[in-house]
Amino acid sequence: MNFDDKAQTWDADPIKQERARAVAAAMRQRIPLRHDWHALEYGCGTGLLSFALLSDFAQITLADNSTGMLAVLDQKIATAGASHLQSLALDLSTDALPAARYDLVYTLLTMHHVADIDRLLRAFHDLLQPGGWLAIADLDAEDGSFHGPGFIGHNGFDRPTLQNQLVAVGFDSIDFSTCYVMKKPSDQGMRDYPLFLAVATRS
């Protein structure tokens, strides 16, 4: 899926804006966020989720592998004068880990585009300070109709399977909740696609 081409019009969709606000609200409910934290958003796109969390953290690094998304994001950061936000070109499927360590890593609807989930979860774990928090918001397991034919990513995630993968790489206190329900038209009318929020800690 080419996100460079989607970047310019990404923020024009009110559903994407609403979704990001809902995930931010769920994160505030489930995690004792602190204003002195340095957070990392992975797969930030144009930064909708981090802009919804703008006042929650001292510093936010926003990472993505799409140059188109990062260009739109850099423009938004400059326009907002949000000097505590920095963009980062990063693909954890291929790149070495950045040197920085974070208090919180969060990601919204990016993991289903990444082939090797175990490698990604290990990277999230290693990017966290001891005691740090992980928040993953993504699709619950679905039948492939969300993206339609030709999509080569994951058709959502089975919560118990993902929980086991999180335990295997060393996460604790894992908690799943439903944070948003996307609606899309189908042959049988409108169809619901729930998004889970998984939160966990690194001991």
Ligand SMILES: C[S@@+](CC[C@H](N)C(=O)[O-])C[C@H]1O[C@@H](n2cnc3c(N)ncnc32)[C@H](O)[C@@H]1O
């Ligand atoms: C569905 S979009 C979600 C964007 C944003 N989180 C939002 O909710 O508006 C998925 C994002 O993940 C990014 N992405 C996909 N694969 C990636 C990878 N391997 N490394 C970094 N970013 C990736 C895409 O460029 C895109 O910005």
